[in-house]
Amino acid sequence: MSKNGNMSDDNTVKTSMVTCTAPVNIAVIKYWGKRNEELILPINSSLSVTLHQDQLKTTTTVATSRSFEEDRIWLNGKEEDINHPRLQSCLREIRRLARKRRNITNSDFDVAGLSYKVHICSINNFPTAAGLASSAAGFACLVYTLAHVFGVEGELSAIARQGSGSACRSMYGGFVQWILGEQEDGKDSLAQQVEPESHWPELRILVLVVSADRKPIGSTSGMQTSVKTSLLLKVHGKPQHCYTSIPQSKCLITHALQHRAECVVPKRMEDMIEAVCKKDFSTFAELSMKDSNQFHATCLDTYPPIFYLSSVSHQIINVVHRYNKHYGETRVAYTFDAGPNAVIFTLEQHVPEFVQVIKHFFPSESNGAKFIKGIQVNDTILSEELKQDIGLEPMSNQISYIISTKVGPGPRVVEDCSQHLLGSDGMPKKTH
Amino acid sequence: MSKNGNMSDDNTVKTSMVTCTAPVNIAVIKYWGKRNEELILPINSSLSVTLHQDQLKTTTTVATSRSFEEDRIWLNGKEEDINHPRLQSCLREIRRLARKRRNITNSDFDVAGLSYKVHICSINNFPTAAGLASSAAGFACLVYTLAHVFGVEGELSAIARQGSGSACRSMYGGFVQWILGEQEDGKDSLAQQVEPESHWPELRILVLVVSADRKPIGSTSGMQTSVKTSLLLKVHGKPQHCYTSIPQSKCLITHALQHRAECVVPKRMEDMIEAVCKKDFSTFAELSMKDSNQFHATCLDTYPPIFYLSSVSHQIINVVHRYNKHYGETRVAYTFDAGPNAVIFTLEQHVPEFVQVIKHFFPSESNGAKFIKGIQVNDTILSEELKQDIGLEPMSNQISYIISTKVGPGPRVVEDCSQHLLGSDGMPKKTH
Structure with missing residues (x-):
């Protein structure tokens, strides 16, 4: 397959935009103490309840375009430094997985879309005053949305974990455990659903x-x-x-x-x-x-x-x-x-x-x-x-x-395009 | 030596009254956790600073008289139940030591004074609102005063300990450790002065x-x-x-x-x-x-x-x-x-x-x-x-x-008889 083969269509399609939402989670067995600061590996397993997104959620839109000159991020209406190390970890990991996935499919594959820069825009529907761990919902939503943009599937909680430890638990709905893991590279330090959100409908928060x-x-x-x-x-x-x-x-x-x-x-x-x-x-x-x-x-x-x-x-x-x-x-x-x-x-x-x-x-x-x-x-x-x-x-x-x-469900893709937080120019919409 | 021998004089003298003061102590290595509830044996050693009695002290008067019909106690102006188990422990232990001491001196010895009932009156010079451990100063003062009334000398902190654990540390001035001890009967769970009150004059509280x-x-x-x-x-x-x-x-x-x-x-x-x-x-x-x-x-x-x-x-x-x-x-x-x-x-x-x-x-x-x-x-x-x-x-x-x-000194005998809290009738003075 030539470099200018049937993937050239794909290149133009890749100016894409995805919006997702992710929930807040509340730990009932708390995570504290890390055995590895860089990879965010905990010293103990933890367990959380995912709260319903009708009340509490983060919404994130990620756009990629050949025309973007650099990666950028806006949080709650304000542009922030994209070079934050944990943000970079998530971006790097998702891009690496995307590349790996395409290489497996076709080693000659054109990965131009992956070299495009991203614009990220994220908002919470709850005030900071609520004192809830917005970083968990935020990084879960970021990773989930990036994964959809770059076509990455499968286990994503280990990537979210590298953004903010407890973010890995916001990758699932219901009752979620974050398993400590044993490996040094953290590959087995993952979140896992214990029971879905429908399991205990009488439970209220x-x-x-x-x-x-x-x-x-x-x-x-x-x-x-x-x-x-x-x-x-x-x-x-x-x-x-x-x-x-x-x-x-x-x-x-x-x-x-x-x-x-x-x-x-x-x-x-x-x-x-x-x-x-x-x-x-x-x-x-x-x-x-x-x-x-x-x-x-x-x-x-x-x-x-x-x-x-x-x-x-x-x-x-x-x-x-x-x-x-x-x-x-x-x-x-x-x-x-x-x-x-x-x-x-x-x-x-x-x-x-x-x-x-x-x-x-x-x-x-x-x-x-x-x-x-x-x-x-x-x-x-x-x-x-x-x-x-x-x-x-x-x-x-x-x-x-x-x-x-x-108790609520895990991250979701928002199908309604009018809900995108970024405009067609890739910049945050004024309404947000 | 007959029962009515030269000790009959002593019997009349035994209608006696002693007033002492004892200090509050503040633990800097805290005591908590008991290995024996009854004997008040701690699971760890502790260390305290004795506060100066010019500011904070308990004063206790103990009177014994043949005419007293029962043991009685007044605390801060109010009569309390003498049958409190820990109060009874202290009374019993002091009387036992006194009896033992006399028996050693003379096995035929008349111990009539020891069968006399006691009246105890105790006050603090600091308000309850100060939130200081008044039981430590209180039991230290009680044991110290009883010991003087009954002529008991030597190690008294193990008795005070049985009134209130931390009371043993109020038996000394300066810097005091309460040594955990190893024996099951608690005989080696004692307070010991680490340094006297004069050791560190710059220290203020x-x-x-x-x-x-x-x-x-x-x-x-x-x-x-x-x-x-x-x-x-x-x-x-x-x-x-x-x-x-x-x-x-x-x-x-x-x-x-x-x-x-x-x-x-x-x-x-x-x-x-x-x-x-x-x-x-x-x-x-x-x-x-x-x-x-x-x-x-x-x-x-x-x-x-x-x-x-x-x-x-x-x-x-x-x-x-x-x-x-x-x-x-x-x-x-x-x-x-x-x-x-x-x-x-x-x-x-x-x-x-x-x-x-x-x-x-x-x-x-x-x-x-x-x-x-x-x-x-x-x-x-x-x-x-x-x-x-x-x-x-x-x-x-x-x-x-x-x-x-x-930092202050340990318990003291008050020599001034006008300071007794009990009148010559053995009842609390009205002024207190």
């Missing part, structure tokens, strides 16, 4: 978005604020002391992390997978709470210590335990990532009452109907006994709103 | 008393409030899940505690003792902070989790780390026990500035000159650079006051 009542000032805090404004910086600004192998001299938790990885997590993963498969809510809930607490304990045991839980988080934790105690069974669970916002798991039947409990103990004066976003929640009345058993003084205006959601 | 801004209500919280009101209840109400061997089924930290006890503490004790001996402030400070953080991490990793650190505590921790960072050396350390109040260690030369830092970042609107209690602290002016480097938004009215103190 509430994101309690805590008010940012106190703005830190000064240079150090200023930087901390700025890291929240972009996906790339967010990855840079990630609490490395928590998610990272900590220098032994700096922190005694290295031992504890090792211990956790070797002795605690393997059993917890087993128990958690069994709980998910059996839809055993109370086991699922208790393991989630314990693992969240252990994560935050680890952060506190670093030096200097890191606090993600605020007094509002503490109060949410107390409310959950007292609510469960009132009923003599575990009906509600919390989990917290690197921030004060709670992610609550409960069963559909308990949602109205627990939301009412939150409204009662965290009254919001100004927000009214907008307090609940997402899946509708009916009003209900709390018994005096329940209020008394919880018995905490209400904290006003400390929770901004609740996102009511459920 | 500030107790930052955090405001109780939020009163929990309801039955559970109500109980928690009531346990703070008496020494006995305080011992009962102690966070057993933290200081105690935790049921394996309930809490994964058991492993972590064991690990800490075996792998972390032995080295830390060695390093801490060396730092104290050498007066190496930065090592002393860093070990103190790390050990405090590890303690609170453990509390968070219990199930359900326990929070002692409030947002104010977090802010104090941040201020300390940023203050040290500004100077590029560790000038100030914090440690926290089972509550939000901070105990700060620093050197005399840094006290005025650090107090000014606290006044700046925790302004108190109403308290003025009374903000500092105890050893006088001179005013000073903070540089703008320092304020900017700390760079946190001030939290108003969150610290009630500061107790300014230093």
Whole structure:
């Protein structure tokens, strides 16, 4: 086949555009501690629940064109540095796989499309204030979209992992485990679906978005604020002391992390997978709470210590335990990532009452109907006994709103071309 | 020697009264986890600093008289149940030692004085709000006073330990270690002075008393409030899940505690003792902070989790780390026990500035000159650079006051009879 053979058609077609969406995931067995910083290989397996994209998703459009002069990226309306190392890892890996795939098909194959530059545009449908790990959805969406643009199929979670560790879990819907793996090159450190999103329809999720009542000032805090404004910086600004192998001299938790990885997590993963498969809510809930607490304990045991839980988080934790105690069974669970916002798991039947409990103990004066976003929640009345058993003084205006959601599917291709974030000129549309 | 021999004089003398004082101690290597609940044997050694009694002390008067019909105890003006098991342990042990001692001297010896009932009256010179471990000073003072009443000499810390573990460390001044011990009967689980109070005169201590801004209500919280009101209840109400061997089924930290006890503490004790001996402030400070953080991490990793650190505590921790960072050396350390109040260690030369830092970042609107209690602290002016480097938004009215103190001596007999807390009728004086 000559170089100017039947692939010349393909060359013109390659000015293509693909838009995809990807979900946020919430770990219930937490990932922290890396054995390889560069490849993002964890020291323990983890397990997450994929949240529904009706409420929380990243949308990414990737365009390739012979006319593009360089790779470019826009995140939430702002152009960012394409040379970010983890972004480069993902681009390089996808292009390498695409090349490999074509070489297998035909070693003489023209790979011109692959040498085209890409324009990437990505937005989240949830505010940064929600404190959710946007980098996971962001890198999952990027890798999924790039793969579609370059015609790469198959296992992509190991590539997403190299963008942001937890991004590999956002490559699947439902209940997803990220298997630790054993190989040095990380090829077996992959995400795998444990159960699909349809498995446990009664399971419901509430994101309690805590008010940012106190703005830190000064240079150090200023930087901390700025890291929240972009996906790339967010990855840079990630609490490395928590998610990272900590220098032994700096922190005694290295031992504890090792211990956790070797002795605690393997059993917890087993128990958690069994709980998910059996839809055993109370086991699922208790393991989630314990693992969240252990994560935050680890952060506190670093030096200097890191606090993600605020007094509002503490109060949410107390409310959950007292609510469960009132009923003599575990009906509600919390989990917290690197921030004060709670992610609550409960069963559909308990949602109205627990939301009412939150409204009662965290009254919001100004927000009214907008307090609940997402899946509708009916009003209900709390018994005096329940209020008394919880018995905490209400904290006003400390929770901004609740996102009511459920378990959802993995990344999707958006077929409707009007949804592309890039115009035919390859530049971000003004509306975004 | 007949029963009515020359000891009859002694019998009349035995209507005696002794008043002693004992200090509070603050652990810098924390004690938690027991290997024997009954004897209060710890799973790791610990090390504390004895605070000066000019600022913080318990005073106890013990009277014995043939006319007393039963053992009785008054704590901070209120009669309490003498049958509290740990109180009984101390009384029984002291009486046993006294009897043994007399039997050695003369096996025919009349021990009538020992069969007399005791009246005990005890007060603290610091408010419960200070959140300091009053049970340590309380039991140390009780044992020390009983020993003087019954003429018992020698090692008393193993008896105080049976009242409240950390009480054994309040039996000595200066820097005190509580040695874990190996024996099953706990005879070698003793406190020992590492250095006397005169060893490090530059070392200064500030107790930052955090405001109780939020009163929990309801039955559970109500109980928690009531346990703070008496020494006995305080011992009962102690966070057993933290200081105690935790049921394996309930809490994964058991492993972590064991690990800490075996792998972390032995080295830390060695390093801490060396730092104290050498007066190496930065090592002393860093070990103190790390050990405090590890303690609170453990509390968070219990199930359900326990929070002692409030947002104010977090802010104090941040201020300390940023203050040290500004100077590029560790000038100030914090440690926290089972509550939000901070105990700060620093050197005399840094006290005025650090107090000014606290006044700046925790302004108190109403308290003025009374903000500092105890050893006088001179005013000073903070540089703008320092304020900017700390760079946190001030939290108003969150610290009630500061107790300014230093390392102090162990228990003392009060020679001035007018200081007895019991009148000649053996009943508490009205003034107390």
